[in-house]
Amino acid sequence: MAQTIELEIFRYRPEQESEPTLQSYEVPYNEEWVVLDAINYIKDEIDGTLSYRWSCRMGVCGSCGMMVNGVPRLTCAAFLKEYYPRKILVEPLDGFPVERDLVTDMDMFVAKLTSVSPWIIRNEGEEKPLEEGTYLQSPGELAEYKHYSMCINCMLCYAACPVFALDTNFLGPAAIAIGQRYNMDSRDQGRDQRQEVIASHDGIWHCTLVGECSTVCPKDVDPAGAIQRAKLSSTTDYFKDLLMPWGRRT
Amino acid sequence: MSYIRKVPNTWWLKRKPYTLFIVREITCVAVAGYCAFLLYLMYALRQGPEAYAAALGLIMSPTSYVLHVVGLLFVLYHTITWFNVTPKVFVFYVGEERVPAVVVAGAHYAGWLGVSALVAWLLLGTGTPG
């Protein structure tokens, strides 16, 4: 294959170097390839020491998010032809500590996700027994939260969020969107419990509406929208409590 | 040992949306400044006709024109940003179909135009009201 394309890749090998470096690779150019294919080519044929995460190669497992020319992308959905003949700079997702090469820390997200209680919460004694079948949920009720449930946890939204980059305590777009996903689910009764986390300083009120989380989201989850809606309902709660303290929810 | 990348002070120049975001944040200063100026005008009005005339004189200066135009642009930028956010905050469904963003935002723009027209009519209404 005559045509080639250059990939410049962020390398960080903690046992060998204290600062990251950039390493350049020349790979065959194939217009059907995505950036991940080119990285796999490097791993398989040129340099077995390059580390990164990937699996499904169809945009649903969420493993292969990286910064491609400064923009967070799923590398399995970023085609070489979008960049060719320019060189492509591949770096680990912004905002996260780098463990090695293109591998970032994920535990931080798992902790944030867990903190929003991402499961159906029912009031004590109001769980429906299995024998009574499924809950009814109209297509309209489903549509209320459905797009928030499409989050693949790929972390692109975090990498796009300057608030998170400046302060990793921020709960962040995906975790809030998933919290909202349950809040908006007609089967759930746990909103009050989640509010303590979601409506906290490190939660929605930390968001300054840059809006890039929604722009980079590969699944149109619209976390920015989720956060703004949560802000609105949180504010409504506040005024309700203020004006009608007798109706305060416990 | 994981490596923590430092965020450079110029992070907001790295991508256009960040720059626009920071500019929008800075517009707040202009908005606040204009509010302060309006308060000053009201204060001057209370001080009597001479003080008010002096304040109006300030407005008539070329510098003031420029500041007003800049202020107006900033406020418009702000307004457009927030109106464009409205479809994200106000989500309505007709059956399973979500009301399209253009309709929600469009309603806000229409309302804005309506109110502006009303104000313009009140202020510039050719002096007919008795």
Place this chain on the structure above:
Amino acid sequence: MSLRHDIVIVGGGGAGLRAAIAIAETDPSLSVAVVSKVYPMRSHTVAAEGGAAAVVKENDSFDDHFKDTVGGSDWLADQDAVELFVETAPAEMIQLEHWGCPWSREPDGSVAVRPFGGMNIERTWFADDKTGFHMLHALYQTSLKYSPITAYNEWFATKVLVENGRCQGVAALDLMTGKVETVLAGAVIMCTGGAGKLFPFTTNGAIKTGDGMAMAYRVGVGLKDMEFIQYHPTGLPGTGILITEAARGEGGIMVNKDGYRYLQDYDLGTPLEITDPNHPVKKSMELGPRDRLSQAFIKERDKGGTIATDHGPVVYLDIRHLGKKTINKKLPFVRELAKNYAGIDPVYVPIPVRPVVHYIMGGIDTDINGATQLPGLFAAGETACVSINGANRLGSNSLTELLVFGARAGEAAAAFATANADLDVAALEAQGADEQQRIARDFINKHGGTERIATLRREMQETMEDGGGIYRTEATLRATSEKLVELRERFANLLIEDRSLTFNTELTSALELDFMLDLALAVAHSGLARTESRGSHQRTDYPQRDDANFLKHSLAFKTEDGVRIDYKDVVITKWPPEERVYGRQAN
């Protein structure tokens, strides 16, 4: 030093998470470790699209689901297991609904179902065409609720620890530190998924390398029915990305280069017009079973009816007549994938497709409780072979299977672990230390090799496709076996470049290849020994089903000099083998 839990689950996909939750709900005092080489939401359950089968409609019945499944399996499924499976399925699906899975709904708020191939009535529950994704995330997020569950994410289990005739834990490589940790427990459940990566062209993700099967195989547990590999008839050429069977369930048709619905030439029934209200007819034409459709493709190719492309021959899956609205509503992912990876919009253009390795019916031999022959070792999901899938799995049975048997394995393992809490800790820790040394010696500190991992892997995949593809013969399978022996020898000369202990993915690739070379040989030998054609195992030199000799599960055991094949009877409870008919009765 070792970590101690009551139960260790290897794998955090659908089956592993379902098992973990089952244990936490059965006995909250039991501590559960989920050791997974990826963060659980990356597990390949995520990629399942079409749906999960469970009887829900008034006019459906357990007996119908049973018959579709057993017929689909070409009578190689164990009927006691299938009976239990179909009867447990609805409760499991309801349970998942209670855990928040966003099942697609009917206007009245009840769960919607659609038909899949080989089904006589609609019984596939679905969440658009991202069912596996939604199920996995619902299970994962729900699992976070249970404090007795400890997740060891990005820990790569490399060895099953057996002491005193009992499985008592695993050795696992912590990818972040490069340390081999010994995770001890009274019971271990393997939920590591399938092994699609044995083949070059597969819908499976990179992680599906059959680790759990190989680990069990190495400690003497039999692998059952490994010759049965499912080719899904509709993969995108080039990438192998799956276009779900739901596309056909909703009415999509398969056509050859002349726009002719070629399936009618291969004993799959007579087509109805797409405008006919009765289209698509269940268990007929496009809704025939996967093995038959993939085999029809090969015959059509040989007849010259396929279309040549850069990525080999293809046929077309045409869903244009469904209209944009239905496609967007019921098959949005199909549209997204076709647009992104085939460069066409299926609303306007037919989708080029070809058969692609999708699922392995075989796996670790278990009983209906997920127990293997090795006390303390359990398995569930694609990695296990109970077997409800026999010689050909019915579409949308696998997602249900991982729930039903994941939960059962969890409960059985919990009981076993409670009764067998005493462990031979010192001996197990010594085994863990040996494993650390083996990995250092054979891989991280190995010098002087010349064979690239990728080269060996590619040659293995090619020989598996050449010899163990949709149609096989003794000659092709024998050639494959010989090639695999050669590859095993060359594996000793592996080139290692990465000496790092931090997230060393060259090491994990090498360990995965090591596992796959074992499994590949088991597949080839199982295929060689089965001199009949049944379901997905089609021997052109033995084209007939042979119930007299082969109404049996094959069992592959690892021996010093290769593979030993043994057999075990199929459990027949109520439906003795008949001719397997699709389409004909529809007329």
